[in-house]
Amino acid sequence: MDVSSRPEPRTAPARSRSETHRRLLEAGATLFARRGLHRVTSHDVARTAGVAAGTFYLHFEDKEALFREVVFQAVRGLRERLDGVGRRGLPPDAAVRARAEELLAFAEEHRELVRVIFGRDHDAAGVGQDALDFLAETSERNLRQRDAAGSRSLHPAVTAQALVGMWARVAAWWAAAPAGVPREAVIETLVRIQLSGTQSAPSERPHRSRP
Amino acid sequence: MDVSSRPEPRTAPARSRSETHRRLLEAGATLFARRGLHRVTSHDVARTAGVAAGTFYLHFEDKEALFREVVFQAVRGLRERLDGVGRRGLPPDAAVRARAEELLAFAEEHRELVRVIFGRDHDAAGVGQDALDFLAETSERNLRQRDAAGSRSLHPAVTAQALVGMWARVAAWWAAAPAGVPREAVIETLVRIQLSGTQSAPSERPHRSRP
Amino acid sequence: MDVSSRPEPRTAPARSRSETHRRLLEAGATLFARRGLHRVTSHDVARTAGVAAGTFYLHFEDKEALFREVVFQAVRGLRERLDGVGRRGLPPDAAVRARAEELLAFAEEHRELVRVIFGRDHDAAGVGQDALDFLAETSERNLRQRDAAGSRSLHPAVTAQALVGMWARVAAWWAAAPAGVPREAVIETLVRIQLSGTQSAPSERPHRSRP
Amino acid sequence: MDVSSRPEPRTAPARSRSETHRRLLEAGATLFARRGLHRVTSHDVARTAGVAAGTFYLHFEDKEALFREVVFQAVRGLRERLDGVGRRGLPPDAAVRARAEELLAFAEEHRELVRVIFGRDHDAAGVGQDALDFLAETSERNLRQRDAAGSRSLHPAVTAQALVGMWARVAAWWAAAPAGVPREAVIETLVRIQLSGTQSAPSERPHRSRP
DNA sequence: AATGAATGAGGGTTCATTCAT
DNA sequence: TATGAATGAACCCTCATTCAT
Numbered sequence: 001m002d003v004s005s006r007p008e009p010r011t012a013p014a015r016s017r018s019e020t021h022r023r024l025l026e027a028g029a030t031l032f033a034r035r036g037l038h039r040v041t042s043h044d045v046a047r048t049a050g051v052a053a054g055t056f057y058l059h060f061e062d063k064e065a066l067f068r069e070v071v072f073q074a075v076r077g078l079r080e081r082l083d084g085v086g087r088r089g090l091p092p093d094a095a096v097r098a099r100a101e102e103l104l105a106f107a108e109e110h111r112e113l114v115r116v117i118f119g120r121d122h123d124a125a126g127v128g129q130d131a132l133d134f135l136a137e138t139s140e141r142n143l144r145q146r147d148a149a150g151s152r153s154l155h156p157a158v159t160a161q162a163l164v165g166m167w168a169r170v171a172a173w174w175a176a177a178p179a180g181v182p183r184e185a186v187i188e189t190l191v192r193i194q195l196s197g198t199q200s201a202p203s204e205r206p207h208r209s210r211p
Numbered sequence: 212m213d214v215s216s217r218p219e220p221r222t223a224p225a226r227s228r229s230e231t232h233r234r235l236l237e238a239g240a241t242l243f244a245r246r247g248l249h250r251v252t253s254h255d256v257a258r259t260a261g262v263a264a265g266t267f268y269l270h271f272e273d274k275e276a277l278f279r280e281v282v283f284q285a286v287r288g289l290r291e292r293l294d295g296v297g298r299r300g301l302p303p304d305a306a307v308r309a310r311a312e313e314l315l316a317f318a319e320e321h322r323e324l325v326r327v328i329f330g331r332d333h334d335a336a337g338v339g340q341d342a343l344d345f346l347a348e349t350s351e352r353n354l355r356q357r358d359a360a361g362s363r364s365l366h367p368a369v370t371a372q373a374l375v376g377m378w379a380r381v382a383a384w385w386a387a388a389p390a391g392v393p394r395e396a397v398i399e400t401l402v403r404i405q406l407s408g409t410q411s412a413p414s415e416r417p418h419r420s421r422p
Numbered sequence: 423m424d425v426s427s428r429p430e431p432r433t434a435p436a437r438s439r440s441e442t443h444r445r446l447l448e449a450g451a452t453l454f455a456r457r458g459l460h461r462v463t464s465h466d467v468a469r470t471a472g473v474a475a476g477t478f479y480l481h482f483e484d485k486e487a488l489f490r491e492v493v494f495q496a497v498r499g500l501r502e503r504l505d506g507v508g509r510r511g512l513p514p515d516a517a518v519r520a521r522a523e524e525l526l527a528f529a530e531e532h533r534e535l536v537r538v539i540f541g542r543d544h545d546a547a548g549v550g551q552d553a554l555d556f557l558a559e560t561s562e563r564n565l566r567q568r569d570a571a572g573s574r575s576l577h578p579a580v581t582a583q584a585l586v587g588m589w590a591r592v593a594a595w596w597a598a599a600p601a602g603v604p605r606e607a608v609i610e611t612l613v614r615i616q617l618s619g620t621q622s623a624p625s626e627r628p629h630r631s632r633p
Numbered sequence: 634m635d636v637s638s639r640p641e642p643r644t645a646p647a648r649s650r651s652e653t654h655r656r657l658l659e660a661g662a663t664l665f666a667r668r669g670l671h672r673v674t675s676h677d678v679a680r681t682a683g684v685a686a687g688t689f690y691l692h693f694e695d696k697e698a699l700f701r702e703v704v705f706q707a708v709r710g711l712r713e714r715l716d717g718v719g720r721r722g723l724p725p726d727a728a729v730r731a732r733a734e735e736l737l738a739f740a741e742e743h744r745e746l747v748r749v750i751f752g753r754d755h756d757a758a759g760v761g762q763d764a765l766d767f768l769a770e771t772s773e774r775n776l777r778q779r780d781a782a783g784s785r786s787l788h789p790a791v792t793a794q795a796l797v798g799m800w801a802r803v804a805a806w807w808a809a810a811p812a813g814v815p816r817e818a819v820i821e822t823l824v825r826i827q828l829s830g831t832q833s834a835p836s837e838r839p840h841r842s843r844p
Numbered sequence: 845a846a847t848g849a850a851t852g853a854g855g856g857t858t859c860a861t862t863c864a865t
Numbered sequence: 866t867a868t869g870a871a872t873g874a875a876c877c878c879t880c881a882t883t884c885a886t
Contacts, residue, residue, distance in 0.1 A: 017845070038249075041880060052847040057882065132380065143409075158392060158400040159409055161384045162377040169343065169376020170369060181369060189369040197408045198354075198370055228870065252855060263872045268857065439849060460671075463876065474851045479878065554802065565831075580803060580814060580822040581831055587802020588795040591765065595794045603791060611791040619828045620776075620792055650866070674859060685868040690861065 021059050023049040025073070028066045033112035037067050068130075071117050075131045078106045079138055086142065093195060100190040104183055107171040114175040118168035132168055136160040166193070232270050234260040236284070239277045244323035248278050279341075282328050286342040289317045290349055297353065304406060311401040315394055318382040329383035343379055347371040377404070443481050445471040447495070450488045455534035459489050490552075493539050497553040500528045501560055508564065515617060522612040526605055529593040540594035554590055558582040588615070654692050656682040658706070661699045666745035670700050701763075704750050708764045711739045712771055719775065726828060733823040737816055740804040751805035765801055769793040799826070 027048035031040045042063050046056045060066040081102040085095055107114045117131055140160035167190075174186055238259035242251045253274045257267045271277040292313040296306055318325045328342055351371035378401075385397055449470035453462045464485050468478045482488040503524040507517055529536045539553055562582035589612075596608055660681035664673045675696050679689045693699040714735040718728055740747045750764055773793035800823075807819055 020845085042882080043880075053881095054848060054883075055846055058845070063881070129383075154403055154409065155392060155396045155400045158381060158385075158397050159404065161381050162401065162404055163409065165376040165378070165380020166373040167376070169379070170372050172340075173372045174369075181366060185366045186369050189366045190373065192365055193370065193373055193404075193408060195408045197404060197406045198365065198374065231870080253857080254855080264856095265858075265873060266871055269870070274856075442849080464878080465876080475877095476852060476879075477850055480849070485877080551805075576825055576831065577814060577818045577822045580807075580819050581826065583803050583806045584799040584823065584826055585831065587798040587800070589798070591798020591801070592791060592794050594762075596791075603788060607788045608791050611788045612795065614787055615792065615795055615826075615830060617830045619826060619830045620787065620796065653866085675861080676859075686860095687862075687869060688867055691866070696860070 017059075020049070020051055020055065023051065024056060024059050024066065025069060029070045029073075029113065032067055032070055033110075033116055036116050037064070071113075071131055072134070074110055074113055074117070075134055078103070079135060081106060082135075083138065093191075096194050097187065097191045100187045100194075103167055103171055103190075104174070104187055107175045108183075111175045114171050118172035132164045135167075136164045139163050163194075166190070228270075231260070231262055231266065234262065235267060235270050235277065236280060240281045240284075240324065243278055243281055244321075244327055247327050248275070281324075282342055283345070285321055285324050285328070286345055289314070290346060292317060293346075294349065304402075307405050308398065308402045311398045311405075314378055314382055314401075315385065315398055318386040319394075322386045325382050325386040329379035343375045346378075347375045350374050374405070377401070439481075442471070442473055442477065445473065446478060446481050446488065447491060451492045451495075451535065454489055454492055455532075455538055458538050459486070492535075493553055494556070496532055496535050496539070497556055500525070501557060503528060504557075505560065515613075518616050519609065519613045522609045522616075525589055525593055525612075526596070526609055529597040530605075533597045536593050536597040540590035554586045557589075558586045561585050585616070588612070650692075653682070653684055653688065656684065657689060657692050657699065658702060662703045662706075662746065665700055665703055666743075666749055669749050670697070703746075704764050705767070707743055707746055707750070708767055711736070712768060714739060715768075716771065726824075729827050730820065730824045733820045733827075736800055736804055736823075737807070737820055740808045741816075744808045747804050747808040751801035765797045768800075769797045772796050796827070799823070 024045060027045045028040075031044055031048060034040075040063075042056050043053050045063075045066065046053045049056075056066075060069070082099050085098040085102060088095070088098070090098060136157075137160075140156050143154070143156040143159055170186065170190065174181065235256060238256045239251075242255055242259060245251075251274075253267045254264050256274075256277065257264045260266075267277075271280070293310055296309045296313060299306075299309070301309060347368075348371075351367050354365070354367040354370055381397065381401065385392065385394075446467060449467045450462075453466055453470060456462075462485075464478045465475050467485075467488065468475045478488075482491070504521055507520045507524060510517075510520070512520060558579075559582075562578050565576070565578040565581050592608065592612065596603065657678060660678045661673075664677055664681060667673075673696075675689050676686050678696075678699065679686045682689075689699075693702070715732050718731040718735060721728075721731070723731060769790075770793075773789050776787070776789040776792050803819065803823065807814065807816075
């Protein structure tokens with residue numbers, strides 16, 4: 001987000017290539033988060049980055065490539081956090097909760113971008129969907145591993161899609177209106193859905209006793 | 212002044228207003244499903260509907276208004292189907308399954324449009340998200356009713372968002388590549404997630420004892 | 423996505439910015455003088471200037487801005503000529519005549535444009551009026567200076583408006599049909615009106631006997 | 634061309650032709666005064682008049698024809714008032730003043746329209762200029778009559794143009810900002826200019842005796 | 845590497861006018 | 866006479882992208 005506090009320029013007279021690249025990426029992140037893909041022009045990005053219009057194309061194939069880069073940079077961050085949870089060796093229930101916590105933390109830190117990628121401002125030419133595919137991949141792999149043993153009825157691919165759809169939607173919705181529901185309630189609900197489904201009433205489970 | 216260069220209009224009304232409206236709506240549904248919002252022009256729609264370019268604007272405020280109309284027409288259809296399930300007075304588990312079936316049937320019948328609205332070709336200026344909000348409303352209302360009695364931990368709004376996110380993603384994903392996973396597996400998985408969560412836990416779980 | 427249908431731009435800069443600007447200005451002056459504001463399109467101007475359509479908007483906000491620029495360039499020229507008269511230190515009568523001469527010379531040199539700005543082809547969205555305001559300003563200032571001493575009854579602002587109205591109308595009328603009345607007669611009449619009013623009657627001046 | 638002298642509704646069940654005509658004229662007057670010629674559409678006029686779009690063209694050749702009609706109706710009114718002054722047989726000075734009074738009264742009564750016809754909102758496709766020609770005609774005729782006897786130096790046509798230019802500009806300017814200058818001051822100034830020219834300082838006229 | 849003027853296809857939208865009913 | 870749906874040419878303006886410097 002900030003440009004001023006940069007270590008960088010080591011030798012060059014003008015700006016270094018990577019410095020310019022970074023500035024464009026940063027400008028893109030800021031602007032896309034604010035206005036979405038197609039309400040930002042390549043000139044806007046260049047101007048914000050403090051470079052000439054043509055310079056943009058020395059660093060990115062086209063506008064969508066930058067958008068893609070911005071989105072995936074963020075999403076890779078999310079995936080790493082989620083993967084990190086896996087590496088902690090928590091018991092399943094705790095892991096589910098930890099992942100929900102990471103998701104919400106991510107949504108909080110990238111409120112604007114989350115809205116653009118997963119949510120309503122989305123005019124993102126499928127990039128958001130690609131991002132979900134990306135997340136779903138890991139999820140699916142994890143599910144497969146876990147199910148190596150048993151579970152006939154939960155199809156890993158479907159489950160993965162269902163989970164990322166759920167996460168993305170909830171993250172976007174919550175990021176857009178954080179005031180409405182306390183963070184803890186969101187986490188609790190996500191956890192419960194993943195652990196016991198939506199047929200609430202956890203204790204007695206009345207829904208299972210059916211004639 | 213300059214009368215000579217005037218175009219000499221050659222045709223006339225002939226069709227009823229509502230007929231024209233319907234044709235535009237139909238043309239829009241076809242084209243948007245095929246190419247998404249911004250790879251369709253208002254001229255395309257008019258041409259496909261067999262009317263003049265200007266006629267479009269006699270019936271719709273602008274291109275997005277038509278898109279919105281097309282999307283909501285479809286989504287209203289889905290909601291009605293889902294609501295219909297509620298009216299059948301089924302036991303909870305059966306209702307969950309019936310809804311999943313309706314969802315998949317809908318995705319099958321509107322394969323292209325589902326992809327555009329909920330999925331990857333989506334550049335829909337937030338219309339898809341509005342559609343999800345629309346679906347989430349009903350869902351949330353239903354959850355509140357059901358929970359009138361108990362359930363402390365499942366927040367209805369969050370749950371509703373989670374569900375529609377899950378449904379939309381799964382529907383879009385499945386509509387885009389129906390070959391991969393058999394319809395029954397998708398339904399089974401959705402049902403299982405909603406009834407028991409994703410923690411499969413193969414052996415002891417009573418919910419697997421079903422005909 | 424869709425790269426194939428992209429237009430493959432074929433040319434390049436080559437001309438200096440200011441050169442292009444000048445060409446557009448010149449093209450605008452020619453075309454507006456010939457056809458007035460709204461019978462000239464931005465494409466016409468670009469084509470005449472030998473640049474691409476979009477280039478127009480790199481140099482002018484919109485069509486009206488160019489028109490405005492063209493008009494004011496001319497009107498500034500007129501004002502300078504009129505101001506020049508003031509600087510010659512002529513006696514008042516001679517100054518009045520000199521100004522009338524400048525006005526007619528201007529009308530002769532910019533015959534077409536004068537008709538567009540002040541006259542009948544005018545569809546100029548108020549630009550002609552703004553031009554008159556601009557001229558009236560100086561006129562009013564001059565009148566105020568002169569009247570520092572005396573003159574109760576001639577309101578400077580009103581007088582200035584009256585004068586520019588008179589000039590503009592006479593210039594436009596004469597520019598449109600120069601054959602009708604010899605230049606000298608126009609000048610003589612303008613001078614006489616300003617010096618003695620319209621109550622001609624040369625010899626005895628009966629109109630001055632007023633209560 | 635003329636509407637006023639029509640014999641009016643004789644039979645019809647629905648609205649009579651002349652009634653419809655009148656409503657259109659009235660709607661036009663209101664709308665044009667408010668927004669000028671090309672910010673009013675033929676649909677606007679029809680809607681305001683409470684008739685269908687097509688009906689407009691049963692009564693007027695095109696939009697400009699209605700505009701023309703509206704303008705000339707007003708200007709004929711002004712000319713009649715000015716002519717009325719001539720018929721009162723006043724002494725010349727008094728007549729000049731009376732005409733100025735009529736002009737200002739007219740400007741006051743038709744404030745909006747005066748601004749559109751003669752003034753800054755003008756985008757009137759030359760109609761305002763035609764209106765001035767119309768006024769100038771009478772003026773010129775009057776001047777010729779008066780000058781039958783003498784006056785070498787005041788060319789009637791030029792004088793007429795000068796006068797209408799002056800009047801129109803002053804009327805438009807004053808109508809646009811009536812607060813600025815009291816009505817009496819405007820009249821007084823117009824009278825003085827016409828009677829003695831702009832070289833103020835009436836009594837001693839020091840400026841004429843110059844070395 | 846960077847610059848920035850230029851390109852030009854493309855698209856959305858308006859509105860005067862017609863004419864079958 | 867009136868209606869009002871339809872017409873379709875016209876026009877402005879944007880913006881992703883190029884390339885000579």
